[in-house]
Amino acid sequence: MAIMFTNWLKNTLRHKENTTEMCQESKKCLEILELLLDGEAAPEQAEFFHAHIENCMPCYKHYNLEKKIREILQTKIERRAVPNDLVESIKIKIKETA
Amino acid sequence: MSENIRQNYTALEKGDIFDKEFMPNIDSMYNFAYRLTFDEDDAKDLVQETYLKAFRFINSFEKGTNAKAWLFRILKNSFINDFRKKSKEPSKVDYQEVETFYNSEDTDVSVTTDLRVETIQDMIGDEISNALNSLAVDFRTVIILCDLEGFTYEEMAKILDIPIGTVRSRLHRARNLLKEKLQSYAQSMGYK
Numbered sequence: 001m002a003i004m005f006t007n008w009l010k011n012t013l014r015h016k017e018n019t020t021e022m023c024q025e026s027k028k029c030l031e032i033l034e035l036l037l038d039g040e041a042a043p044e045q046a047e048f049f050h051a052h053i054e055n056c057m058p059c060y061k062h063y064n065l066e067k068k069i070r071e072i073l074q075t076k077i078e079r080r081a082v083p084n085d086l087v088e089s090i091k092i093k094i095k096e097t098a
Numbered sequence: 099m100s101e102n103i104r105q106n107y108t109a110l111e112k113g114d115i116f117d118k119e120f121m122p123n124i125d126s127m128y129n130f131a132y133r134l135t136f137d138e139d140d141a142k143d144l145v146q147e148t149y150l151k152a153f154r155f156i157n158s159f160e161k162g163t164n165a166k167a168w169l170f171r172i173l174k175n176s177f178i179n180d181f182r183k184k185s186k187e188p189s190k191v192d193y194q195e196v197e198t199f200y201n202s203e204d205t206d207v208s209v210t211t212d213l214r215v216e217t218i219q220d221m222i223g224d225e226i227s228n229a230l231n232s233l234a235v236d237f238r239t240v241i242i243l244c245d246l247e248g249f250t251y252e253e254m255a256k257i258l259d260i261p262i263g264t265v266r267s268r269l270h271r272a273r274n275l276l277k278e279k280l281q282s283y284a285q286s287m288g289y290k
Contacts (some may be wrong), residue, residue, distance in 0.1 A: 034270060038244060040251055068215045069273065069280075073245040076223040077230065082128045086142055087121065090149045094116070097150065 023058045033059070037066055105157045112156050119165040120152055126247055127169060133242055134177050134235065144181060148173040167249065171257045174239070213281045221280070225287075229279035237272035244269055 023029055032049045035041035041049070053060040107115065127148065131141035151172050152159070159168055218226075230238060243249045243257065255262045 034266070038251065038269070064215055065213060066273075068218055069277065070245050072218055072221065072226055073230070073241065076221070076226050077246065078223050078227070079125070079129050080132050082124055083138065083142060086128065086145060087124060090146050093146065093150055094153050097153070
């Protein structure tokens with residue numbers, strides 16, 4: 001019950017935030033957001049940001065979009081198979097020079 | 099990637115390093131080469147040339163260190179020196195205004211794009227691939243290194259011979275350009 005209430009409150013607050021367009025700390029947030037998604041943020045930066053997006057709709061949305069872009073780059077772009085003869089031809093060339 | 103300390107490997111050790119540390123990276127190397135050249139034969143040549151160079155300079159590689167980053171650096175340099183000259187790729191992107199991104203006071207940090215999570219979620223691999231491929235090579239490269247190959251900022255700085263700050267601003271710019279491409283692509287395809 002308490003959890004439901006917390007969620008309701010969060011959603012209500014988010015909805016409210018949504019109507020105020022800009023994040024007050026957008027420059028700082030953008031920098032941390034990028035560090036965080038690239039796995040380069042310090043623990044305290046990560047902590048700050050996760051707490052921040054609980055109450056900042058623009059940053060919350062931006063975070064989800066940026067996260068999704070990295071995700072699709074990693075999962076949807078097909079990797080090409082290495083041509084069969086490539087490894088062999090490298091080994092032959094190496095033997096010739098060695 | 100310490101290049102100053104020269105090793106003195108025996109023939110056996112060289113073969114061992116080559117087989118166990120260099121060759122396991124061939125898949126990443128080939129894919130990087132293909133995304134730079136867009137041509138199977140060129141990619142093969144570039145990878146082969148890189149491996150031959152790696153073998154020739156194996157004494158400047160310290161066993162057990164970051165072979166992948168070391169190989170990527172050789173490949174990227176080979177591409178710039180030998181392949182880029184031949185291709186019609188525009189030579190250099192002007193970074194003047196972007197390099198100082200994180201230092202400038204009037205940075206535009208607004209979330210400009212209307213791109214929606216649902217839209218890119220629905221796109222297929224080819225569409226995303228095309229958007230990435232349409233970026234200028236220097237922007238394409240940072241996205242490949244960071245998002246497709248998972249290099250850290252520090253590794254990227256070494257591979258590309260640029261400061262970490264430049265890596266970050268170039269990545270930021272590259273991702274914004276990618277978003278623009280995805281956005282206009284989505285519009286042209288009638289995605290909502």
